[in-house]
Amino acid sequence: MARETPSSDTLIDRFLEMLSAERNAAENTRAAYTRDLEDAAEFMASRKVTLGDTATADLSAYLAALDKRGFSARSTARRLSALRQFFKFLVAENIRSDDPSSAIDGPKLGRPLPKLLDEEEMARLIEVCAALDGPSGARLKALVELSYASGLRVSELVGMPLAAVLREQPVLIVRGKGSKERMVPLNAPARAALTAYLEHRKAFLPKGTKSSPHLFPSRGQEGHLTRQRFGQLLKELALKGNVAPERVSPHVLRHAFATHLLDHGADLRSLQKMLGHADIATTQIYTHVAGKRLAELVEAHHPLAAAARRKKTEH
Numbered sequence: 001m002a003r004e005t006p007s008s009d010t011l012i013d014r015f016l017e018m019l020s021a022e023r024n025a026a027e028n029t030r031a032a033y034t035r036d037l038e039d040a041a042e043f044m045a046s047r048k049v050t051l052g053d054t055a056t057a058d059l060s061a062y063l064a065a066l067d068k069r070g071f072s073a074r075s076t077a078r079r080l081s082a083l084r085q086f087f088k089f090l091v092a093e094n095i096r097s098d099d100p101s102s103a104i105d106g107p108k109l110g111r112p113l114p115k116l117l118d119e120e121e122m123a124r125l126i127e128v129c130a131a132l133d134g135p136s137g138a139r140l141k142a143l144v145e146l147s148y149a150s151g152l153r154v155s156e157l158v159g160m161p162l163a164a165v166l167r168e169q170p171v172l173i174v175r176g177k178g179s180k181e182r183m184v185p186l187n188a189p190a191r192a193a194l195t196a197y198l199e200h201r202k203a204f205l206p207k208g209t210k211s212s213p214h215l216f217p218s219r220g221q222e223g224h225l226t227r228q229r230f231g232q233l234l235k236e237l238a239l240k241g242n243v244a245p246e247r248v249s250p251h252v253l254r255h256a257f258a259t260h261l262l263d264h265g266a267d268l269r270s271l272q273k274m275l276g277h278a279d280i281a282t283t284q285i286y287t288h289v290a291g292k293r294l295a296e297l298v299e300a301h302h303p304l305a306a307a308a309r310r311k312k313t314e315h
Contacts, residue, residue, distance in 0.1 A: 008041035008051035015089050024179050036082035056100045073107035080106050117256045124241040135200035140233055142197035149190035151257035151275050154227040154250035160215040176276040184274050258286045
């Protein structure tokens with residue numbers, strides 16, 4: 001008698017348990033897998049199929065449906081990646097003998113360059129921060145200075161423990177993806193901004209409490225400032241600094257940190273360690289950004305380029 005495949009919900013729960021137990025996956029990672037797999041399970045249910053019994057044809061139909069829903073190639077690739085991991089888990093657990101995703105080709109992806117703020121724009125944002133007062137102003141200045149000085153991921157920044165900054169050190173010890181620790185720089189302006197913020201930090205403690213383990217506590221459910229709220233604050237700051245709000249986000253500050261360091265002579269290996277990239281190929285995208293900017297500088301300022309432009313004008 002054939003063994004009945006467990007329900008989609010049961011298999012998703014078992015997969016998520018594996019991510020926690022064996023890979024020490026972060027909460028955000030598990031949440032992303034949950035969203036992607038539940039969406040696929042809902043589509044399969046419309047075809048009278050459980051996620052565990054999905055065939056290659058079902059997967060192809062799902063990817064086609066994502067395209068009709070307006071998903072970008074990158075978003076579709078992420079969904080497919082989640083499903084590949086899920087089916088590898090099912091095979092490893094002997095829940096099924098084959099991987100239906102192995103015959104699926106992922107969408108072709110271009111290599112998008114990160115959004116970037118130049119040094120003048122970053123200086124304007126920091127200058128606007130300096131003019132803010134009160135607890136909220138001190139907190140935002142600390143967030144911006146710390147992000148730009150260290151290149152922290154937004155989840156690392158907003159969830160940072162208070163203990164990480166209580167020592168007078170020029171570096172921070174950060175626990176990043178996969179609970180791997182790394183050292184990131186903490187320059188003088190960032191340390192000064194943090195010191196000023198700590199004097200106001202109690203204003204953000206949850207009501208009825210006198211302490212919090214978080215550097216940036218909040219009265220919200222998570223207990224600390226959320227990345228969404230930090231993003232909103234940055235867009236408000238951008239408007240005050242005459243920078244297009246759509247070009248500013250917590251992740252853009254991380255990109256600015258990386259690119260501006262490369263512009264000033266940092267080497268890729270050091271940058272890889274500071275950003276916490278497992279693979280240097282991820283870090284190398286910043287060389288494309290720097291190379292593009294250098295080409296624009298040469299085109300704008302090299303005397304031969306200027307002569308060529310004059311020649312075109314004369315003709």
